Amino acid sequence: MRFEDFAAARLPALLRYAVLLCGDRELARDLVQDALTKALVRWKRISALDRPDAYVRAMVTNEFLSLRRRKAVRTVALTHETSAGPDAPTVPDHAQRFGVGEDLWHRLAELPRQQRAVLVLRYYEDLDDDEIAATLNCRPGTVRGYASRALATLRLELTRTPAPTHGDTT
Amino acid sequence: MTDLEDLAATFTDHEHLAPSADGLIEAAQAGARRIRRRRRTGVGLAAVAAVALGALVPWTLSGSDGGDATNRPGPAAMPRPPAVDIDTVPGAGYLRIGSGFDGPRAYAGFLGGGRFPSGRVTVQSATTLDTALLRAGEPITIQGRPAFYLPGFVFADDASQGQESANSGPLQPGSVVPSTPAASHSRVAGAAPKARDVTEPVIAWAHDTDTWVLVFGSTDRTSLTDFAERIRIAPGPRTRTPYRLGALPAGFVPTAGTGTRESTLALAPAPDPTAARRTPWQPGANANPGTLQIRVESRGPDTGRRPTRPGPATLVAGHDTWYLTESDDNTRVPADGAVLLADIGACSYTLTTRDRTLIPYSALTRLIETTEYRDCADPNTWVDPTG
Numbered sequence: 001m002r003f004e005d006f007a008a009a010r011l012p013a014l015l016r017y018a019v020l021l022c023g024d025r026e027l028a029r030d031l032v033q034d035a036l037t038k039a040l041v042r043w044k045r046i047s048a049l050d051r052p053d054a055y056v057r058a059m060v061t062n063e064f065l066s067l068r069r070r071k072a073v074r075t076v077a078l079t080h081e082t083s084a085g086p087d088a089p090t091v092p093d094h095a096q097r098f099g100v101g102e103d104l105w106h107r108l109a110e111l112p113r114q115q116r117a118v119l120v121l122r123y124y125e126d127l128d129d130d131e132i133a134a135t136l137n138c139r140p141g142t143v144r145g146y147a148s149r150a151l152a153t154l155r156l157e158l159t160r161t162p163a164p165t166h167g168d169t170t
Numbered sequence: 171m172t173d174l175e176d177l178a179a180t181f182t183d184h185e186h187l188a189p190s191a192d193g194l195i196e197a198a199q200a201g202a203r204r205i206r207r208r209r210r211t212g213v214g215l216a217a218v219a220a221v222a223l224g225a226l227v228p229w230t231l232s233g234s235d236g237g238d239a240t241n242r243p244g245p246a247a248m249p250r251p252p253a254v255d256i257d258t259v260p261g262a263g264y265l266r267i268g269s270g271f272d273g274p275r276a277y278a279g280f281l282g283g284g285r286f287p288s289g290r291v292t293v294q295s296a297t298t299l300d301t302a303l304l305r306a307g308e309p310i311t312i313q314g315r316p317a318f319y320l321p322g323f324v325f326a327d328d329a330s331q332g333q334e335s336a337n338s339g340p341l342q343p344g345s346v347v348p349s350t351p352a353a354s355h356s357r358v359a360g361a362a363p364k365a366r367d368v369t370e371p372v373i374a375w376a377h378d379t380d381t382w383v384l385v386f387g388s389t390d391r392t393s394l395t396d397f398a399e400r401i402r403i404a405p406g407p408r409t410r411t412p413y414r415l416g417a418l419p420a421g422f423v424p425t426a427g428t429g430t431r432e433s434t435l436a437l438a439p440a441p442d443p444t445a446a447r448r449t450p451w452q453p454g455a456n457a458n459p460g461t462l463q464i465r466v467e468s469r470g471p472d473t474g475r476r477p478t479r480p481g482p483a484t485l486v487a488g489h490d491t492w493y494l495t496e497s498d499d500n501t502r503v504p505a506d507g508a509v510l511l512a513d514i515g516a517c518s519y520t521l522t523t524r525d526r527t528l529i530p531y532s533a534l535t536r537l538i539e540t541t542e543y544r545d546c547a548d549p550n551t552w553v554d555p556t557g
Binding site: 012018019020023026029030033037039105123 | 180191198199205530531
């Protein structure tokens, strides 16, 4: 598979995944761009894998987990305060207008990065713990530990609406 | 309490925040080329470094000049340029050909009846000048207020300024050095003017308690005095541009800007401390390029400018853009920098960053997306870029 074909097909999903990881669209774009750049350099090897998409998703995750080392300056909305210099506020969250789940979204942002990554991989990407462990390069037990602590922090009830069975008509 | 369905729904509800994929593949390809090139050059550089190290060690052991850069005082915090509009009184017969700011000072250039600019004005903080030396000039009266005529001001040359300031005793770095009759031919403390420094008459006065006005550009005292009498300084934006920015890299401030028919705005984390000692001989031409620079020119039929664009465009916010990390025949890209070209209406925008790691592609596209645009061909529509 050509890199361009892979990127064209997977970019939207990678960008959605990245923005849920970091909560910031500009940062998400940077994460994906950096991951794609590195993937392209190694594309011959990556394209030979069974799941190149999983590999690149892991690269995006690693970019997110190593954010502290990043050097790039964030772009902030320009107000009178920002033009004053270093005391610039951060980008306003465009999701504020959405009331449903907003509290949960903000609480997610306060989680440690590994815990947030586990939740996104498990409840958005629908990966099982083994796949998450492979993505994060850790053991499944560690994944369960991260998930448990994250859910406790979020004070979520461990309930899930039963999936409809074949006999259901709704 | 919430349940896992709420968590999954929260993720789904926020996936719309995902940014556009426009230009990402091209940016990744450019980045990959850069990485491959660096790897190739890295091998060669390692060999060169090994050889250089062998030569350097004996030199280090024998002692260098003893200078210790870490012990030198850092540059003092530079004041922001005065927010003033510099012009002449209506009907004075002068045409303003350039205005803006550079570091801590505002400036403007004026064309008189001749071919060349017949007058230039700077307004800058008193802290960037040695006002005692200014006051050593010949007392005169301009616009009914005390002023000083200095027949032999020495504007320091950029390249030699660092060394000059080290020799100039009580002078603050970058100050304008008057070579007045009182000061004789010496600049101060025996430091002779350097070959590339420029000496010319200046009229100076205190605009208020914090700022001074310097008027120069004519060697004829009568012409210079006549010009100074017609200067008007009013509150106003530091510069006007054919756009109003909607976002900026965090901590960045405009550090230089100029614009009449073309507009250039430089932005950096802090004002350039060397700007105070530069002479605006050609307004804007010697402005600090900044870490990020935005240049705008009209590409309409009246200008005859139809810039050649490098290959197919990438749409950003509905505008054609091109992202370059290497120079081509038409566009010079700084080393380790990048250029984003954008055609917006009849205007050609060039966003240049000197550090594409600090200012990545996404930051440039966000500037394009969030900026409010005016007509670059009509300066009457221009606004304060950060107002």
